[in-house]
C-alpha cells in the first residue's frame with residue numbers, strides 16, 4: 001500500500017512549500033524509498049501553459065509534454081521520481097473532466113456537486129498518480145495556495161477524505177507556516193496557531209508542523225507551538241533562513257530528524273540514509289572560487305520565477321565549474337534604446353553591471369527582440385561566450401542573417417510576417433492550429449548531434465533527448481546559405497527535418513539550442529550545456545596558466 005503525505009501551507013504564500021515538499025522527498029529517497037511528487041493547483045486554468053510568466057512564473061515542461069507549474073521543477077531538481085502530466089492536478093482539469101462526464105450522461109441523472117463529484121475526481125487523480133509506477137512507496141502531494149483560500153477548499157476536503165479512508169498510519173498531514181519576527185527580534189507564534197486552527201476547521205489535524213522562521217526555533221518555543229496546536233511534541237520543525245543555498249534545506253531537515261519522525265508516524269521502518277550527493281554538493285558550494293557575471297537578456301526580468309529553471313541551471317553549472325555565477329538581469333527592450341551597447345555590456349552602467357557571458361532564454365512575442373539581436377551580435381563580434389535557448393537560438397539565426405549575410409529585414413515570422421527573409425518560420429505542424437492551450441511542439445524528443453561540435457562534446461553522446469516548447473523553427477530553405485556563410489548547424493531531429501542546434505564558427509563558445517536543457521539540470525548533476533557554457537566563461541575570464 002502507498003503512503004501519502006499532504007503538504008499544505010498557512011499564514012501566507014511564498015514560504016517555500018515546494019522546497020519543503022521536495023526536501024522531504026529528497027530525504028526519503030536518500031533512505032531508499034521510491035517517492036512520487038504531485039502538485040494540486042487551485043487555479044481554473046487547465047494547465048500553466050496559457051499563463052504569462054509574469055503572472056505565475058515559468059511554465060515547467062515534462063517529458064510527456066505537459067505544461068505545468070514551476071513547482072514540478074523543484075521536484076525534478078531535488079528528487080528523481082518520474083514526473084509527467086499526472087503529477088500536476090489543477091481545478092481546471094478537474095472541472096473539465098467532471099463537466100465532460102456530466103455531458104456524456106455518466107452521472108445517471110444525479111445532481112453534480114462539489115462534494116462528492118469534484119472531490120472524488122481530485123482523489124481519483126491523486127490515486128492515479130500514485131499508481132503510475134508500480135514501485136512507488138510514498139506519494140507527496142503539495143496543495144497550492146494557503147489554507148483559508150476559497151479555491152483550496154475542495155483540495156483540502158479531498159485530502160481529509162483520503163487521510164480518513166487510508167487511515168492515519170498511511171496518510172499524513174504536514175503543514176508549513178510562518179513564525180514572523182516583530183520589533184526587538186521577538187518571534188511570534190500566534191499566526192501559526194491560527195493557521196493550524198484553519199486546518200482543523202477543514203477537518204484536518206496536522207501531524208507535522210514545519211515553521212518557516214528567521215532562525216532555528218528553540219525547544220521552548222517548539223513545545224509551546226506543539227501545545228497550542230495540538231501537536232505531538234517532537235513534531236514541530238524549523239525551516240530557518242539559510243545563508244547558503246536552498247539545496248541545503250534537505251540537510252537542515254535531516255539534522256532535525258524530520259524524515260525519521262515522518263517514517264515513524266507512517267509506521268515504516270527507517271532505512272540507512274545516504275545523503276552523500278547532498279553533502280558533496282555543499283562541498284562544491286563552499287569551494288567555489290572567483291565569480292563570473294552572466295547577462296540574461298530577456299523579456300520577463302522583473303519576476304525571478306519567470307526564468308526559474310534557467311537561473312537554477314546556471315547555479316548548478318557554477319557548482320560543477322567551481323565558480324560563483326552572478327546573474328545580471330537585463331531587460332532586452334532597454335538595450336534597444338542604447339547606442340552604446342559595448343559600454344553597457346562590457347563595463348556596465350549604474351543599473352546593469354558589465355558581463356562575462358550572455359544568455360538569451362526562451363520567450364514569446366515581439367517586444368524586446370531587437371535588443372536581444374544586439375546582444376547576440378555583440379557577443380559574436382567580441383568573442384564573448386553566448387548561450388541561446390529556444391528563442392535565444394532563433395535570435396542567433398536572425399543576427400547572423402542580418403549582420404553576416406546582410407539581409408537587413410531578416411526575421412522570424414512570429415515578429416514580422418512580411419519579411420523577405422523569414423529565417424525562422426512557423427513549424428509545418430502548427431499551420432492550422434487555432435487553440436492556444438497545449439498545442440505547441442511540446443515535451444521530450446531526440447536530437448542527433450554532429451561529431452566534433454561543442455554540443456557533442458558537452459553531451460558526449462550522439463543521440464540525446466531534451467524537452468521542447470515552441471511553434472517556430474529554423475527555416476530549412478536557408479540551410480545552404482547559412483552553412484556556406486559559416487554558421488554551423490550541429491544537431492537535428494532524427495529524421496533530419498528540424499535544426500536543433502546552431503554554433504558560431506571561430507568563437508570561444510557561441511551556441512543556441514531549440515530545446516530547453518534547463519529543465520533537466522540538478523544541483524547534483526548540472527545540465528551539460530550549462531556546465532560547458534559556464535566553463536567557457538570562466539576560462540575566458542581566468543585563463544589557465
Ligand code: GLN
Pocket residue numbers: 361362363364365389390391392414469470471472473
Ligand atoms: N517564440 C518562439 C517559438 O514559439 C520561442 C519559444 C520559446 O522560446 N520557448 O518558437
